Amino acid sequence: MTSDIRPLSLNVPEPGCRPGDTPDFSDFEIPRAGLVPRPAVNVDPDEIRDMAFSIVRVLNKKGEAVGEWADSLTNDELRVGLRHMMTLRTFDIRMMNAQRQGKTSFYMQHLGEEAVSCAFSRAMQPGDMNFPTYRQAGLLIARDYPMLTMMNQIYSNAEDPLHGRQLPIMYSSKEHGFFSISGNLGTQFVQAVGWAMASAISGDTKIAAGWIGDGSTAESDFHAAMVFASTYKAPVVLNIVNNQWAISTFQGIARGGVGTFAARGHGFGIASIRVDGNDYLAVHAVAKWACERARLGFGPTLIEHVTYRAGGHSTSDDPSAYRSKSEAAAWPLGDPLERLKQHLITIGEWSEERHKQAEAEIHDEVVSLQKTAEAVGTLAVGKTPSPRDMFEGVYETMPPHLVKQRQEAGF
Amino acid sequence: MTSDIRPLSLNVPEPGCRPGDTPDFSDFEIPRAGLVPRPAVNVDPDEIRDMAFSIVRVLNKKGEAVGEWADSLTNDELRVGLRHMMTLRTFDIRMMNAQRQGKTSFYMQHLGEEAVSCAFSRAMQPGDMNFPTYRQAGLLIARDYPMLTMMNQIYSNAEDPLHGRQLPIMYSSKEHGFFSISGNLGTQFVQAVGWAMASAISGDTKIAAGWIGDGSTAESDFHAAMVFASTYKAPVVLNIVNNQWAISTFQGIARGGVGTFAARGHGFGIASIRVDGNDYLAVHAVAKWACERARLGFGPTLIEHVTYRAGGHSTSDDPSAYRSKSEAAAWPLGDPLERLKQHLITIGEWSEERHKQAEAEIHDEVVSLQKTAEAVGTLAVGKTPSPRDMFEGVYETMPPHLVKQRQEAGF
Amino acid sequence: MAQMTMIEAIREAHDVAMAADKRVVVYGEDVGYFGGVFRCTAGLQEKFGKSRCFDTPINEAGIVGTAIGMAAYGLKPVIEIQFADYVYPAYDQIVSEAARLRHRSNADFTCPIVIRMPTGGGIFGGQTHSQSPEALFTHVSGLKVVMPSNPKDAKGLLLAAIEDPDPVIFLEPKRLYNGPFDGHHDRPIVSWKKHPLGDVPDGDDLVPLGKAAVRRVGADVTVLAYGTMVYVAEAAVQETGVDAEILDLRTLMPLDLEAIVASVKKTGRCVIVHEATRTSGFGAELMSLVQEACFYHLEAPMIRVTGWDTPYPHAQEWEYFPGPGRVGEAFKKVMED
């Protein structure tokens, strides 16, 4: 068979669309809302293999909530959810602007992905713990972490709870179930499993949630998380936020152009579900299901949130260099905020006027907090963290060599 | 829902049988030989998902070769295969003994797993490259790598091709398609993918084979290998040797007690097959299929060789401390050597007499080579590698600081 | 008090800590049912149950990564890496996560974990069972690094490490597990059972982190050593008659610089011994600290006696290992200079 063999060649997956091309999502299969049934929380993962290839959706085109996954939230809760998403979006806009004005070094927004973290947050219980990436500030907003504190950190001013040590947006709040963000991709996924194992070891009832981006699923720590979660049936929900892009790299490079990210759970016997990440109701319902499953001792769930990063990767990124400018607009799952708003209007629980009013209120609130934060200081301007602080907290007790270095530094 | 929640607890998988218990493999599903069909080499991985949960088997209980996977080898080739396995086993016995006598520091045998590497080796072409672990010396034996050279390395004598630098049994032979064994688990799996990518980049027709143990699939490099193999459709065969144990740890700790190791390929769209690792014919047929698939540009295959580590992990290990002494005998897939022998006898191509004679020949050959090797030297006795050699080959050209250190050392 | 090997002392430290504090959990590859390939955790699973001592998948990043999560929850994981040579897959979790968690979160989360690992050569383990990676950890702010040289310290330091609120790298010189070893590989093996430092106090007595021990008082030269090299230095003293003061550093980070400086100021000479590769080894840091603090007291150039800058070879083990011959020569040289 050797003689007639043709030369091999390298397969390098390419996105459907680059700058200049017309976006085409016609290959992207979107099951209609309400189609996917809701299994029992103790279902055998093997029985729901299909769910890794479908998409759980609740809101249909008409803005109605349909199917077995509907009704996990009251109308009041939905309005709260809308407000969270609006707040996050407004917050992002203001902070992106602040970065452009040099008030902070760096910012990362959530545009188009607000539903994922905002809805998930509401499915957890006090005491549960998230291990987030840098694109889940909605977890904090939806748990009423003070925006002022977030801003103080973004500005690295004297009120920054992390004393200027950590980058802007790399928040930490144990109290709000939000593990310290690392900046290194993937590392936190397996830590979430460890936290969940600790809860099980301690006979506790708390659960953990891990977070990772589509691109970062390629990191080896993803595997470590899956292996440990599977072996010890850890009470953890493992979330993949598939926003289609990893900086300039489309999701096909991490996914290998086959199957889905959710399907990676199957080899580990982990229940795996894809959900419409731009559908607040669907995210919440699936999150609730997975949290319950974990808390009741039925083990881990892998959730792929299908969404789209409508903005740049960060303030250092200009996506027009690698993808079509119209791709975001062509994204078939729409805008999460707009969809929830329309749903509430459709069911008569909201109106354009109320929306405008809420927008104005939120805007005023954010701007006023921003003023307060800026009055304290912005990056390297005004009241800033003490240089002394950089020597603190390396260890609980400062060892002699650090005391000496601090003295040498003159602080 | 919070109030009536019971405390969580940690799930720690346990093997069915520990010292003192009676081994029970009745849960272990063994499809009958010939059952699994042989798909086209360009089959879509999705269409053969079942193959990750079944076991390709050719030799039935009567010693006949049955089904679509039979007939990949001539009777002459089968006799050669038998001889390879007998040689490897004899080699192992002698070297285990030599270690006990202090002639080497360390040895690892293949008892019960001889078919895997011996058969696989014969499905590859000259120029292809294996990235083996420490338990695939059959790849060398079946490619006629000189046993004397192996012994010289095991004895770390002056003729050791690696000049005493590397551990015994961590062979290297580019010429024989055998990448330098590392000793670190898992690392070589992704290197195999890189080698295969290089072949594709170069428009070559060579393929690579990666090797990993059941326990080592838990290593994160396993994931790296799967991700890269999947994305670039690398011409590589990825072999998992599931010999049920990782030192004292049963395979359920790595596998999480669910599915199969082969099933881990599905999330990556990689063709995944389980094969009876104690069936020389089945291993060869599946290896041939996978090699052809790779060489023809249809991408990677993940093969789980289902076998059993009948001996200790290494000369430092006593398995009676963690598993039943009778487990090996109870292993339902039998002994690979015995099964091939019986097959050849069944089809009238072999006999007990010829077997005895072959045994005697092989024994004499190995003993005679052993004498030759021992005449050169054994660990720290006789002619040993030069201490100078430890300074060589750190870099191609010895940098000044190493020259100085070598002088300081007095060599 | 009981006479123990280092393995037994380490096992006992686990036992004491697990009995005293439910938050202490112990895991790693082959650590549970079997009790570890060196048996340092033997019997713990039986005594404390499978959720407090268990086997793990072979994934060092996962072992450390889950430990960080557990520590964030409030447990105190004591984990084993089967050989120090296999810690690198976990290096990112250690460096980027464990070491920096307290600092980056302003103590909102902390990481009291102990990462134990058998270290060093002398057992014909070749390049993958012999390494001494201490300098790869001392360079990382936020880690503590400990290396005991005897059963008594092993128990006391391990208890201190478990109590410590920060991540501790705990390096166990495997060649010392069963007895002191002075580099004379051709002589019969001695056992801890007859050694004063094999006499291990009962209970939960700590040996505090950050304190060196003077193993031998001397006037001529200060020897800075740790782990196996302490005994090599002792042998070199016997063989050369040089009146060396031998410091067993025990903790490399934080370092007992005070003890070092006091000794070097007294002797005016310094020999530094470690088994790791020389370039950028911990000896470089020691030498730098001494020159910074004792420049005007030094009467001769300091000398490093170390493993060579090569992978740890299998057959040439004893040519690689910095034995008493080489240390003795350094003594003579430093006295002549």
Added chain:
Amino acid sequence: MAQMTMIEAIREAHDVAMAADKRVVVYGEDVGYFGGVFRCTAGLQEKFGKSRCFDTPINEAGIVGTAIGMAAYGLKPVIEIQFADYVYPAYDQIVSEAARLRHRSNADFTCPIVIRMPTGGGIFGGQTHSQSPEALFTHVSGLKVVMPSNPKDAKGLLLAAIEDPDPVIFLEPKRLYNGPFDGHHDRPIVSWKKHPLGDVPDGDDLVPLGKAAVRRVGADVTVLAYGTMVYVAEAAVQETGVDAEILDLRTLMPLDLEAIVASVKKTGRCVIVHEATRTSGFGAELMSLVQEACFYHLEAPMIRVTGWDTPYPHAQEWEYFPGPGRVGEAFKKVMED
């Protein structure tokens, strides 16, 4: 000759090497279509095709691991780690595999790969975009370690690294990408376009590995520096008037010890500057080598000016960064001693 930034020089080195040798392949995260987050590989995919320059999954172990396999096949991979801070997931592949392959296989297989990575701080990148991990590589036998400080060297050294038969860690001080930077962050940014070292020769001229460059001849004190610190030292000379001899080491492994010793023997004084954390930093090795070789020539204790032993902080960046003020003080101190 063309006036280039360091980014352009690096890109050009790739271009030259890829054109000359089909075995050179270039890949990493965002390296292909987009040309790298710092644009060091821009245009290469278009010019050389997708199988010679491509994007990878985000898996640093996989990037290095596949490169090792490719090198074993016979290619010459030049790979990018997006930031040096993210090299740790690949540390095992680098330390246990790339560095030891030649030795352990007796050159049956070799590993001619170049691992490039943006290094160092000064861009408010905080703890995960600022690190200088050179000492974690200099301790590993089998690796070469290079850090250019200007466009000319960047091109020449990268070409030499690609030609080298062994694995090379190629650290690019990102604060120098667009212009020299002397630590005066409050002053306007200078560009390479007007700097003599921004004048980059055409073609494939190498700058050999293992050779330091004397950036300033002086009589009072020898400064050992590399990367950004070369310019900081120059600023400190200007500000203090101390007549320092500034060595830009360029290659840390193998090191140009001869040049170092010659200079220190001449000046009798030595200040060592690096941005990495002090303890067990490469400065420790430099200080040790100098004390070993120049003990009797030293007139004052050597001084290290380095990053502090803390994670690289975000807001306190300029208090962490060893700027010209601190280096100048060291000059004064070393002259007074």
